[in-house]
Amino acid sequence: METLRIGGVDCRSLADEFGTPLYVYDEAKIMKQADDAVLNFSSDKFDTEVVYASKAFSSVALFKLLAAQGIGFDVVSGGELYCAMKAGVGMDKVYFHGNNKSDQEIEMALDAGIGYFVIDNVMECNRLVGLAEKRKRSTKVLLRINPGISAHTHEYIMTSKPDSKFGIYIENKEHIYNVIDTLKESPYIRLAGFHSHIGSQIIDAESFEKALGTMIEFLAEMKRSKGLDNLELSIGGGFGIKYVAEDDPVPLGQMCANLVRYAEEALKKSGVTISKLITEPGRAMVGEAGYTIYTIGDMKKSGDKNYIFVDGGMSDNIRHALYDAEYTCVLPEKFSKEPQISYCIAGKNCESGDILIADIMLPEAETGDLLTIYSTGAYGYSMASNYNRLGRPAVVFARDGKARLIIKRETYEDQYRLEV
Secondary structure, three states, X not given: OOOOEEOOEEHHHHHHXXXXXXXXXXXXXXXXXXXXXXXXXXOOOOEEEXXXXXXXXXXXXXXXXXXXXXXXXXXXXXXHHHHHHHHOOOHHHEEEOOOOOOHHHHHHHHHHOOOEEEEOOHXXXXXXXXXXXXXXXXXXXXXXXXXXXXXOOOHHHEOOOOOOOOOEEOOOHHHHHHHHHHHHOOOOEEEEEEEOOOEOOEOOHHHHHHHHHHHHHHHHHHHHHHOOOOEEEEOOOOEOOOOOOOOOOOOHHHHHHHHXXXXXXXXXXXXXXXXXXXXXXXXXXXXXXXXXXXXXXXXXXXXXXEEEEEOOOOOOOOHHHHHOOOOOEEOOOOOOOOOOEEEEEEOOOXXXXXXXXXXXXXXOOOOOOEEEEEOOOOOOHHHOOOHHHOOOOEEEEEEOOEEEEEEOOOOHHHHHOOOO
């Protein structure tokens, strides 16, 4: 019987051994994405670095895997930093992002000896300088600039509008100069360069090229006005992946090569130089490598809708409920059967909005069938919750016909261990 295999392991075997709902990653796909990114994001004009955006999915096993491929890490909290520390990755390749780092997180990162802080605002700059002086710790920073580029994506994941919560708007020279001047006076904090990020799940390359061009023009202005040159520039991430048949994203390796080529051309025209170009793929590194396996429970017809209820839902994948994200799925043991019924795939959470896929054609489904959703490797586990006191699923890596558990399934006792 034809069946879906992930990393060479069929879905039924995975479900039988580890239970459902279950997140499964094809380990070889992750490694290929990492290899493609590192290989193609290179230049003989400046240094380059590929940095994984950990918020997409973080685990000790994943961090170890990516570190072995030469990848750096973008963290946005003390928790993600702690994961990097537990994985034993080089702290010099860690970039600490975020718009409201606590003093405790800053101190933790300073003591760990991370490579970079990505400063979001003037107040954070002042706090970082003070804490670094207090602890006598040195570090480098990138200042996050909001280039004001409108990317074609959902409003919730668009990060570069003029009124965005992230970074300092490129036209707000007073705040930008304030940070630059403050850092110039600090014996512990060195301004290494600038950072920008325009959003997530962006399919077209044009938005990134426009953002890169804008940031290089900004570097030219900083050279003229502040005498800054040969700095580092991070273009961020946000590269889109394929969720449904209509999606046609630029492959990660090709996107990386395009960005380097465009940067080389734009820098030559601008008359400025950079010491390093940085990119931060997250979703593009792990998204399509991930799958979620569910077991179908009850089914019913309600009005014109045929509902399939699965044993998970918005508690393990909130993206459709949050911003109408689309997915595709299969009944992995009914590959050879023709789709003939339109189904709404719904979860077991007590919310009308607990929908995973609003409408999809599938073969006739039955209670007990497995249902596998594609491209759930990013923002599934990392955004999972205990809503309705549901436990978070286990996570498995599969490769060459073998599967290994990397995160255990959350039990009832796990959920209540912090109660007093």
